[in-house]
Amino acid sequence: MKLPFLEQEIDVRTDLRESNDILDNPLALKERMHEDGYLLIRDLHAKDEVLAARKVILEKLDGKGMLLPDAPLMDGIFNPDYPEPTSTGSMGNKQLTKLPEFQAVVEGKPVMGFFKEFLGGEARTFDFKWLRTAGPGSGSHIHYDIVFMGRGTQDLYSCWTPFGDVSLDMGPIVFCLGSNRFDKVRKTYGQSDVDRDLIEGHFSHKPLDVIEKFGGYWATTSFSAGDVIIFSMFLMHASLVNTSDKIRITADTRYQLASEPIDERWIGENPKGHYSWKQKDAKIEPLEESRRRWGV
Numbered sequence: 001m002k003l004p005f006l007e008q009e010i011d012v013r014t015d016l017r018e019s020n021d022i023l024d025n026p027l028a029l030k031e032r033m034h035e036d037g038y039l040l041i042r043d044l045h046a047k048d049e050v051l052a053a054r055k056v057i058l059e060k061l062d063g064k065g066m067l068l069p070d071a072p073l074m075d076g077i078f079n080p081d082y083p084e085p086t087s088t089g090s091m092g093n094k095q096l097t098k099l100p101e102f103q104a105v106v107e108g109k110p111v112m113g114f115f116k117e118f119l120g121g122e123a124r125t126f127d128f129k130w131l132r133t134a135g136p137g138s139g140s141h142i143h144y145d146i147v148f149m150g151r152g153t154q155d156l157y158s159c160w161t162p163f164g165d166v167s168l169d170m171g172p173i174v175f176c177l178g179s180n181r182f183d184k185v186r187k188t189y190g191q192s193d194v195d196r197d198l199i200e201g202h203f204s205h206k207p208l209d210v211i212e213k214f215g216g217y218w219a220t221t222s223f224s225a226g227d228v229i230i231f232s233m234f235l236m237h238a239s240l241v242n243t244s245d246k247i248r249i250t251a252d253t254r255y256q257l258a259s260e261p262i263d264e265r266w267i268g269e270n271p272k273g274h275y276s277w278k279q280k281d282a283k284i285e286p287l288e289e290s291r292r293r294w295g296v
């Protein structure tokens with residue numbers, strides 16, 4: 001069906017494959033991750049744990065005036081009079097990410113246990129958590145995650161966790177299936193680092209151009225509280241535009257073997273984060289120039 005990205009509305013499939021049937025088979029999970037670049041797991045978390053986190057997050061947002069007054073808290077309706085723009089980029093806010101109910105999900109047994117089995121050893125997560133409170137109109141541009149967090153092991157995975165149901169009109173994550181095999185893109189854009197190279201970070205604003213030039217297709221699904229989708233550093237993704245009146249609350253968090261090198265920007269009590277990319281006075285290379293330089 002036609003669904004809106006930030007700058008283009010295009011045909012998107014809504015049938016991402018579930019991997020619940022192979023959950024107890026780490027080898028099959030690894031093979032599927034290698035092939036598809038993602039694993040969609042329904043009900044990895046207990047719904048009530050996710051909803052407990054949703055509630056405390058919403059209470060904080062309500063305290064900031066982000067929620068429509070007098071509407072039911074758990075509906076998470078955005079207050080159109082809220083003065084600041086919300087975006088998928090409003091993240092890492094420790095007031096929210098240190099909430100014990102939130103931590104209990106993203107560092108809890110189900111997900112840490114999953115990664116221990118999947119990776120074949122003790123797993124760890126980045127201390128920095130990307131918690132996004134994305135209001136109406138927001139969406140994320142197309143990118144590989146590796147360019148933001150690739151200084152440690154590349155055997156690193158993102159896990160996107162909705163804190164509440166996310167229907168198609170709330171701007172779920174959307175993947176370019178096949179993009180994990182865009183060899184030239186992996187070897188160029190996929191080797192870059194936003195803090196070192198001062199590039200824009202995303203690869204394109206135009207989802208249709210990406211598949212016309214490189215192949216693949218775009219796909220998403222609707223999510224329920226408890227579901228997660230885990231994906232590789234080299235699977236291109238974005239999020240659709242939130243066309244609802246609700247705030248889309250989701251987290252994306254990172255997991256790897258504890259024994260492997262880790263990207264130091266995202267570790268510690270006060271992670272350094274992007275110390276040069278998009279900092280004051282940073283001169284960012286325009287996307288068209290980077291693409292020309294990469295020959296893609």
Ligand SMILES: O=C(O)CCC(=O)C(=O)O
Binds near residue numbers: 251
């Ligand atoms: O949730 C979004 O808008 C973007 C998500 C994303 O880029 C990620 O999970 O890595």
Ligand SMILES: [Fe+2]
Binds near residue numbers: 143144145237
């Ligand atoms: Fe991402």
